[in-house]
Amino acid sequence: MEVRVRFAPSPTGALHIGGVRTALFNYLFAKKMGGKMLLRIEDTDQKRFVPGAEEYIIESLKWVGIHIDEGQGVGGPHAPYRQSERKEIYQKYVQQLLGEGKAYYAFDTDVELEAMRQRLKAAGAANTSYNALTRTQMRNSLTLNEDQTKQLIDAGTPYVIRIKVPMKEEIRFKDLIRDWVVVHANTLDDKVLMKSDGLPTYHLANIVDDHLMQITHVIRGDEWLPSAPLHILLYKFLGWEAPQFAHLPLILKPDLLDEKGKIIEERHGKLSKRDADEMGFPIFPLTWNGTNADGEDITSVGYREAGYYKEALINFLALLGWNDGTDKELFSLDELIDSFTLGRIHKTGSKFDIRKAKWFNQHYLRQKPDSELADGLVNALQQKSIPCSQEKANKIVHLMKERVTFPQEIHEQTEFLFQEPAVYEEAVVQTKWNQEAVTLLTAFKDELVTITEFNAETAKATLHTVLEKAGVKIGKVMPALRLALTGAGHGPDLMQIMDILGKEETSNRIKKAIDKLVVIG
RNA sequence: GGUCUAUUCGUCUAGGGGUUAGGACGCAUCCCUUUCACGGAUGAAACACGGGUUCGAUUCCCGUAUGGACUACCA
Numbered sequence: 001m002e003v004r005v006r007f008a009p010s011p012t013g014a015l016h017i018g019g020v021r022t023a024l025f026n027y028l029f030a031k032k033m034g035g036k037m038l039l040r041i042e043d044t045d046q047k048r049f050v051p052g053a054e055e056y057i058i059e060s061l062k063w064v065g066i067h068i069d070e071g072q073g074v075g076g077p078h079a080p081y082r083q084s085e086r087k088e089i090y091q092k093y094v095q096q097l098l099g100e101g102k103a104y105y106a107f108d109t110d111v112e113l114e115a116m117r118q119r120l121k122a123a124g125a126a127n128t129s130y131n132a133l134t135r136t137q138m139r140n141s142l143t144l145n146e147d148q149t150k151q152l153i154d155a156g157t158p159y160v161i162r163i164k165v166p167m168k169e170e171i172r173f174k175d176l177i178r179d180w181v182v183v184h185a186n187t188l189d190d191k192v193l194m195k196s197d198g199l200p201t202y203h204l205a206n207i208v209d210d211h212l213m214q215i216t217h218v219i220r221g222d223e224w225l226p227s228a229p230l231h232i233l234l235y236k237f238l239g240w241e242a243p244q245f246a247h248l249p250l251i252l253k254p255d256l257l258d259e260k261g262k263i264i265e266e267r268h269g270k271l272s273k274r275d276a277d278e279m280g281f282p283i284f285p286l287t288w289n290g291t292n293a294d295g296e297d298i299t300s301v302g303y304r305e306a307g308y309y310k311e312a313l314i315n316f317l318a319l320l321g322w323n324d325g326t327d328k329e330l331f332s333l334d335e336l337i338d339s340f341t342l343g344r345i346h347k348t349g350s351k352f353d354i355r356k357a358k359w360f361n362q363h364y365l366r367q368k369p370d371s372e373l374a375d376g377l378v379n380a381l382q383q384k385s386i387p388c389s390q391e392k393a394n395k396i397v398h399l400m401k402e403r404v405t406f407p408q409e410i411h412e413q414t415e416f417l418f419q420e421p422a423v424y425e426e427a428v429v430q431t432k433w434n435q436e437a438v439t440l441l442t443a444f445k446d447e448l449v450t451i452t453e454f455n456a457e458t459a460k461a462t463l464h465t466v467l468e469k470a471g472v473k474i475g476k477v478m479p480a481l482r483l484a485l486t487g488a489g490h491g492p493d494l495m496q497i498m499d500i501l502g503k504e505e506t507s508n509r510i511k512k513a514i515d516k517l518v519v520i521g
Numbered sequence: 522g523g524u525c526u527a528u529u530c531g532u533c534u535a536g537g538g539g540u541u542a543g544g545a546c547g548c549a550u551c552c553c554u555u556u557c558a559c560g561g562a563u564g565a566a567a568c569a570c571g572g573g574u575u576c577g578a579u580u581c582c583c584g585u586a587u588g589g590a591c592u593a594c595c596a
Contacts, residue, residue: 010596045595110594126523129592160594178526187524195594202596226525226591250590254532261547263531268588293595316533319545323534327544346534348527349589356533356546366559402559428556478555490557 003035010042011053014288021317027066028340039071041082048293060285090200102237105141129189161194171229176246183229219246250349281354307406312360362405373397421487428489437480445510454503456495484513
């Protein structure tokens with residue numbers, strides 16, 4: 001049988017990084033098994049619908065390289081793939097359950113439900129849910145007779161349809177990650193299947209669609225594990241064979257760290273946008289400018305825009321809760337597909353550590369061809385109206401590639417190549433700008449004129465000549481030269497910098513620094 | 522509170538009845554170097570605790586502690 005998996009997000013905002021990992025694991029498994037990956041949009045909660053979220057999800061998956069074989073955005077034999085467009089389908093199956101006495105109408109209002117919970121709580125009950133015990137006290141088609149029920153419905157009284165969970169039954173299934181899960185039906189409650197607005201809840205819609213769309217493996221977040229027994233029961237009630245389940249461990253929030261990486265405060269729980277914001281890393285794959293499910297406006301920079309490569313993100317995410325059993329840590333998407341097995345996924349959540357993601361990014365940046373980095377640099381400079389030749393861009397990339405983690409750092413850290421220093425780092429002036437250095441720099445500047453072909457080598461040779469003549473070591477002048485040229489005390493190779501700056505500019509900057517800076521010692 | 526579940530360096534993890542408990546990120550030191558990075562070398566750093574079972578337990582069993590998920594007409 002062909003493996004068919006699905007990624008089924010609800011369009012309640014931008015796709016969370018955890019969702020990306022769930023999609024990734026689904027994709028890896030599908031590809032590994034030679035199967036298909038479906039995308040279904042679970043938009044049964046109209047209140048939390050966020051415009052643009054669906055497009056965002058599709059674009060995000062595309063960016064990370066997860067290819068959808070069937071579903072929303074690409075179509076397929078089981079369309080529509082948006083649950084809000086499948087209302088009648090669910091209706092049919094609830095009617096079936098109702099007819100077979102496996103579900104019932106419930107007319108209880110919010111107030112009545114709350115009163116029930118309060119009453120139970122006051123009585124010291126451990127369980128305050130709507131279940132096989134409490135349903136006998138409530139206003140539903142089980143306690144009301146047929147005429148009363150019909151009257152209420154005909155009068156337009158709002159109602160929901162609940163599943164009638166059996167009293168005595170052991171529900172068990174074998175999860176591909178968690179192994180056997182066994183639960184007694186008496187711990188389950190009579191979950192709402194159909195809401196009063198006529199749309200199904202996740203539980204019903206999910207089972208119906210997974211069955212109709214011939215899903216063979218349900219790979220989803222761990223937060224669904226507690227309701228999995230209910231889903232198994234539903235499959236049984238509908239007379240269907242349940243798919244295989246695999247519940248993925250959650251991504252947990254990191255501890256709060258200071259700049260040195262020391263723990264300021266231990267943090268626990270699943271990773272949220274709040275945590276990411278506070279600790280300064282992205283939570284969404286792409287930048288999101290929109291609302292969240294609560295209707296609040298949000299702007300949040302994505303991994304892509306922050307300079308993360310998709311290769312790095314995927315590699316990092318895949319290794320959060322999974323490994324291939326060897327010491328291998330660097331995986332391309334194809335290699336991940338090749339070595340992926342659900343059995344090697346952990347049962348327990350893992351803390352998110354952005355420092356590891358950065359390390360992956362640095363690695364993948366170095367894998368990039370210089371030309372790609374140079375093009376990016378030229379583009380970035382163009383946006384600031386700074387002209388830069390291809391040749392110069394190549395030199396800068398060569399200078400910076402091994403020094404940065406993100407591509408944008410190449411231009412952020414080389415502003416001095418396009419602009420003479422406005423300020424000189426005070427600490428360096430104090431300690432390194434002395435009479436000896438100034439004398440040497442003056443000599444070097446004067447000697448510069450004689451160079452016909454100016455480049456890193458000739459500049460270096462010239463500098464050495466000057467130093468030899470004066471009988472001084474190179475360390476005497478380098479900090480001062482760097483200061484004059486860049487305004488800073490440290491940075492990339494100075495000879496290369498002079499090369500990129502050119503003879504004129506190098507000479508000018510030395511002259512300016514000598515004019516501007518006061519000699520202390 | 523209830524249901525389910527987990528626990529190896531700070532973090533991600535390998536391993537599994539007998540190991541010097543391995544790797545990676547991060548951290549520290551040294552080397553390279555004109556500086557800062559990069560790179561190289563080295564180092565500090567872990568089997569939650571208590572009982573069993575066993576010749577032997579970090580590994581198996583039971584408790585305890587702690588962590589996690591869920592406990593909506595949200596998904």
